[in-house]
Each structure stands twice: as C-alpha cells, then as structure tokens.
Amino acid sequence: MIVGSHTGREFPLDTLTIYANEWEIIGSRNVSKTELHDVVRMTADGRVKPVVEAGFGLEDAEEIHRRVGAREVVGRAVIEP
Numbered sequence: 211m212i213v214g215s216h217t218g219r220e221f222p223l224d225t226l227t228i229y230a231n232e233w234e235i236i237g238s239r240n241v242s243k244t245e246l247h248d249v250v251r252m253t254a255d256g257r258v259k260p261v262v263e264a265g266f267g268l269e270d271a272e273e274i275h276r277r278v279g280a281r282e283v284v285g286r287a288v289i290e291p
Contacts, residue, residue, distance in 0.1 A: 226279060229278075260285070260286060261284070261285030261286065262285050262286045262287075262288055263283050263285045263286065263287050264287065264288070265288045265290050266287060266288065266289050266290065267289070267290060267291075268289060268290075268291055270289070271289050274287045274289060
C-alpha cells in the first residue's frame with residue numbers, strides 16, 4: 211500500500227496490523243480510471259520503476275520481516291524463491 215499526500219496532513223495507520231491481517235485496501239482519490247490505467251501501463255513498459263531496496267532469498271525472510279517491522283527498509287523488500 212502506498213499513501214501519499216501533498217497537504218502535509220498526518221495519516222495515522224497501523225501498517226503492521228494491515229500486514230499481519232493481510233488486509234487489502236484498494237482505491238484512489240483525485241485520479242481518473244484513464245490515469246490509473248496509464249500508470250499501470252507505464253509500469254508494465256518499464257517507464258515507471260518502483261523503489262525496491264533489494265531482492266532477497268527465502269533464507270533471508272525472517273531478517274527482512276524484522277527489518278520491515280523495525281522500519282529499516284527504504285522502498286520495498288522483495289523476497290524471491
């Protein structure tokens with residue numbers, strides 16, 4: 211989940227609870243379906259790249275979960291088989 215705001219307002223949300231319960235929150239605000247489709251297409255085409263700290267193997271899963279929980283990861287941590 212990505213939450214962004216240009217207003218500087220706080221958005222209190224316990225992300226660890228969301229992760230632990232595997233909740234899915236889907237939505238957008240102030241963007242049209244066309245714009246959303248454009249972003250998905252640009253991502254698929256490689257024109258937009260997500261910030262990924264690194265890819266890790268399954269053997270590192272416990273450490274990566276600890277680092278995510280400690281908020282030590284910048285971007286995304288990807289666990290690959």
